[in-house]
Amino acid sequence: MAYAVGDTIAARTVHLDRESLVRYAGASGDFNPIHYRDDIAASVGLPGVLAHGMLTMGIASSVVVAALEPGTRILDYGVRFTKPVVVDPVDGADVHVLATVGAVDGESARIDLKVTFDETTVLVKAQLRVAV
Numbered sequence: 341m342a343y344a345v346g347d348t349i350a351a352r353t354v355h356l357d358r359e360s361l362v363r364y365a366g367a368s369g370d371f372n373p374i375h376y377r378d379d380i381a382a383s384v385g386l387p388g389v390l391a392h393g394m395l396t397m398g399i400a401s402s403v404v405v406a407a408l409e410p411g412t413r414i415l416d417y418g419v420r421f422t423k424p425v426v427v428d429p430v431d432g433a434d435v436h437v438l439a440t441v442g443a444v445d446g447e448s449a450r451i452d453l454k455v456t457f458d459e460t461t462v463l464v465k466a467q468l469r470v471a472v
């Protein structure tokens with residue numbers, strides 16, 4: 341796969357609902373109730389039930405991986421969490437992921453991820469590096 345700076349690798353919206361969070365809790369073992377109980381989330385001052393940070397991070401990388409050639413080696417992946425994804429009990433939450441090529445050298449390409457929810461960036465410095 342050829343990478344050129346500025347190319348869009350993937351753009352996708354992933355919908356989360358409370359079932360997504362319960363399933364992720366089971367898969368990850370993170371049963372912190374702020375991820376599925378509104379009363380507990382409110383009692384600790386949160387604006388609502390939050391998606392697990394690692395779920396958001398995983399969603400973002402999975403959007404990129406799905407667009408890469410099979411067998412592409414991922415060299416590293418990192419993000420900084422800035423805002424939570426609040427999952428409404430009725431409407432859920434839409435997480436938008438836009439992945440573009442940020443830099444290319446002889447050995448790797450850096451893919452920059454813009455990850456937003458409710459028009460707010462939820463991950464910054466979200467970068468995934470792949471072998472070229």
Ligand SMILES: CC(=O)OP(=O)(O)O
Nearest residue numbers: 390391392393394424
């Ligand atoms: C947002 C949040 O609290 O995520 P985690 O429990 O994964 O740290």
